[in-house]
Amino acid sequence: MYRKSFIKSGNFPAFCIENEQSYGEQYTGNWWKKAKESIPSVAHILSIILYSDATTTDTLGKGSLHPIYISLGNIPTWRRNKEDAKQLLGYLLILSAKDEREKNPLNLKN
Template sequence: MDKMNISQLSYSKYCVLTHNSQDYFVHYRPIKNCIKNLLSNPDILKNLMFRYENSKIEDEKSYGEQNSGNWWKRAERSISNHANILSIILYSDATTTDTLGKSSLHPIYVSLGNIPTWRRNKEDAKQLN
């Protein structure tokens, strides 16, 4: 991480533990920077969903996207008409870091539930936190 020289990936380093004279660090980027990067992508912006949709397939309720869930409907009712819900998704996906498959890291990624699933599955719709 320290050797990476990518301006978009400016990380902070914080010592979370010292054990047996060994320091353990977490490398992180403020979550608001990740969200800002996602929302600055015009291809993502044109597909964002902000309002509840009562989706039905053959007269049965469909929960294909986050904004079709009952929790979204309740949350939308509880806020001002001039405000929007921003659904933040945090997830981890183990990454092998050696050729023998014995060492791995667990990076945390950020995405938005406001992005439709088909779009959220593309590389530029997630940020490494």
């Protein structure tokens, strides 16, 4: 699926700008470094990213879908933003109220 060079395990130095540490990727942070040091050398950290981004399904904007995607934080951002670096898992069901009474969660009791 991905060449090994695209998947990072955290063995990269963070950028240093005027004596301040700058973080660009998840695997450049202090937490990642500490976590990497606490596991066996043959093990790797896998960062799983789940996200949803609503999209309209018609020209009037009345219909919408909320797809759920998965990606890996180990893949550099420039590569992770490409279409083939994420996978569609499914869709969130969006319920709409028919009237004001249904919008109040207290009215949903049995």
